[in-house]
Amino acid sequence: MEVVQIQRRLVDYTKSLFMEGFLDGQFLQLQQLQDESNPDFVVEVVSLFFDDSEKLLNELTIALDQPNVDFKKVDGHVHQLKGSSSSIGAQRVKNACIAFRSFCEGQNIEGCLACLQQVKQEYYLVKNKLETLFRLEQQIVASGGSIPMIEMGF
Amino acid sequence: MGGGCGGDSSEDVAVVELGDEPHVLAVDDNLIDRKLVEKLLKNSSCKVTTAENAPRALDYLGLGNDTLEGTVSKVNLIITDYCMPGMTGYELLKKIKESSVLKEVPVVIMSSENIPTRISECLEEGAKMFMLKPLKQSDVKQLKWHLMECRN
Numbered sequence: 001m002e003v004v005q006i007q008r009r010l011v012d013y014t015k016s017l018f019m020e021g022f023l024d025g026q027f028l029q030l031q032q033l034q035d036e037s038n039p040d041f042v043v044e045v046v047s048l049f050f051d052d053s054e055k056l057l058n059e060l061t062i063a064l065d066q067p068n069v070d071f072k073k074v075d076g077h078v079h080q081l082k083g084s085s086s087s088i089g090a091q092r093v094k095n096a097c098i099a100f101r102s103f104c105e106g107q108n109i110e111g112c113l114a115c116l117q118q119v120k121q122e123y124y125l126v127k128n129k130l131e132t133l134f135r136l137e138q139q140i141v142a143s144g145g146s147i148p149m150i151e152m153g154f
Numbered sequence: 155m156g157g158g159c160g161g162d163s164s165e166d167v168a169v170v171e172l173g174d175e176p177h178v179l180a181v182d183d184n185l186i187d188r189k190l191v192e193k194l195l196k197n198s199s200c201k202v203t204t205a206e207n208a209p210r211a212l213d214y215l216g217l218g219n220d221t222l223e224g225t226v227s228k229v230n231l232i233i234t235d236y237c238m239p240g241m242t243g244y245e246l247l248k249k250i251k252e253s254s255v256l257k258e259v260p261v262v263i264m265s266s267e268n269i270p271t272r273i274s275e276c277l278e279e280g281a282k283m284f285m286l287k288p289l290k291q292s293d294v295k296q297l298k299w300h301l302m303e304c305r306n
Contacts, residue, residue: 026288033193033291041193049186079237083266084186087288 003145010136014150017133022126027089028150046130049088053123056081060116064109074112075104081119092122176301177201181211181234181246182264187287191233191264194294203229208241208249217253229259231301235287236265236272244276251280260301264289 017023034041056077063074082097096119103111137147178200180191188204195202205211211234212218232250234243243263250256260282265272273284283300285293 026290029288029290030190033190033197035197038193045186045189048189052185076239080184083184083287086266087184087186087190089288 001139003140003143006136006139006143007145007148010133010140011148011150013133013136017129021091022129023089024091025089026087030088031149043134046088046134049084049090050127052084053081053093057116057120057123060119064112064116069107069109069112071104071107071112075101078104078119085123090123090126093119093126096122175199175201176230176298177203177228178231178233179203179205179211179214179229181205181208181232181238181243183207183235183238187235191289194289194291195233197291198294198298200231200298207238208234208243208246211246212249215250215253215256217249217256231260231262231297233262233264233285233297236263236276237267244272244279247276247279247281262297 014023018027030042030045038044060074060077060081063070063077078097078100082094082101085091085093085097096115100112100115100119103115140147178195180188180195180202182188182191182204183206185206188206192202192204203214205214209218211232215229215232232246234246236243238246243265247261247263250259250261257280261280262283262285263276263281264285264287266287268286276284283297285297
């Protein structure tokens with residue numbers, strides 16, 4: 001496939017991620033921070049997000065599986081995940097975390113379990129999308145092309 | 155976003171000479187946020203040191219229990235998250251303002267939560283600014299301008 005075609009695909013794919021709410025303007029902030037001194041900044045930060053999130057999701061699963069659930073602890077983990085997802089622009093994960101926190105506040109175990117499933121689902125979806133996006137970028141770079149900057153009307 | 159440039163700046167710690175890179179200490183327990191704030195500040199020509207919690211920050215500033223003689227570093231600005239386990243950003247702010255050596259160093263508080271009482275509490279305690287997370291480049295540019303302005 002020609003570079004121009006992959007570039008076109010990347011632009012369209014990225015736009016769809018914004019349209020579908022997977023990503024918000026904060027992701028663009030990350031992209032704008034990337035420069036020659038740190039050309040892998042976005043991939044690095046997002047990779048940190050993946051590692052951190054998976055740890056947190058594990059901790060949450062364990063914490064909610066206890067006979068006496070420590071809701072403060074659960075809330076603490078969700079707060080972290082909400083923060084990181086917000087910082088990288090993973091909007092749907094962030095929103096799922098917001099809902100999760102209100103169930104923690106209400107000490108509602110059923111609600112929390114449902115939210116955990118929701119957060120996991122959103123996390124794996126966005127992870128998949130971002131990995132696809134990075135793969136497209138890699139293909140462009142490998143073919144000698146440059147990554148097109150997405151202009152959004154925010 | 156709250157603002158407020160308080161009081162008189164002594165010439166001791168907070169002065170940034172034109173042409174010098176300001177040295178910022180960024181405190182946040184979230185790894186992703188640390189990386190982000192570091193890049194934002196570096197892109198605004200700041201030298202950055204990060205700390206993952208308030209006790210480590212205090213150590214670095216020379217106010218900690220484990221500070222070694224001769225390792226105190228000068229910083230021009232401290233930017234800290236509010237919500238941190240153990241010691242919060244607010245408690246860190248108080249400790250800095252209680253210190254005769256460091257009380258003139260501007261402190262900026264960041265939070266993901268927009269709680270007016272939290273904001274006024276921090277400003278009353280002497281925080282120069284309160285910023286809402288996630289931080290953007292425009293926030294850091296404003297912060298730097300504010301820091302340079304306050305110096306005068």
